[in-house]
Amino acid sequence: MPLNDKPFELIFLGPPVSGKGTQTELVANTFDIPHISTGVILQNIKAETNNPLAQEVASYMDNGKLVPTELVNRLVADRIKKDDCSLGYAMDGFPRTLEQAQYLSQITTVDRVFLINVSDEAIVERMSGRRVCKNGHTWHLKYSPPKDQLICDTCGESLFQRDDDKEETVKSRLEVYHREADAIVKFYEEQGLLSKINGEQSIEKVQQQIIKLLVTDLRSKIDWNKS
Ligand SMILES: [Zn+2]
Incomplete structure (x- = not known):
C-alpha cells in the first residue's frame, strides 16, 4: 500500500536547553528529511540577494x-512546500504561539508532535551552572566542570x-515559554498528536524513544500487520 501523504511532518517542542534542537537534527538525519528551524529560514532568506523578502x-x-508572525508564517509555508520536504520534515522553533499552531494545521497535516519535557528546576540547573570564557569555551559546574571554577582549562582565561x-x-524566559507553549501542547494533545518524552534522560535514550514512536506510527500508516 503506497503512502499517499507525507509521513514525517514532525514538530519538536520544548523549553530552552531541553535538547530539542539536537533531537530534531538526529531525527532529520535518521529519516533523511530536512531539519527546519525558523532561525535558519530567516538567515537563508536574508542571504538571498534576489529575494524581495530579504530586505x-x-x-x-x-x-x-522580532520578525512579524504573519511573515514568519508565510516563510514557513513556503519552506515546507519545497521539493526536499516530499517525505516531510523535522521542525523546531515553530509554532511558537497557539495561533501559529492553528495556522499550521490549516495549511498542512502534522503527523506527530514531540514535547521534550524538562522540568523548570532542571532547566534552571542546566543554565545557571554554565560558565564561559571570553573565547567562548563553555563549561558546566556540575556536568563538565573545569578544574578551577574560575579558570578555563582550554585557554586559561577567567570564567x-x-x-x-x-x-x-x-x-523569566521560562515564564514566557510557558505562556505560549502550554496552549500549544494542549492544542496538539487534544488532537492525539502529542508524545511527551522525558528530556531529563541521556540524548541517546531520548532519541531511541522518539525513533520507536515514529516507527510505530509508520507501521500503522503502511498497514504493516495486514496480510
Ligand atoms: Zn577558554
Missing part, C-alpha cells in the same frame, strides 16, 4: 526586532556567567 527580513533582524544564564533571567 524586509533584514530590516527586522538587523535592528534586533564568568553570562547574563542570559543567570537564574532570574532563566526564570
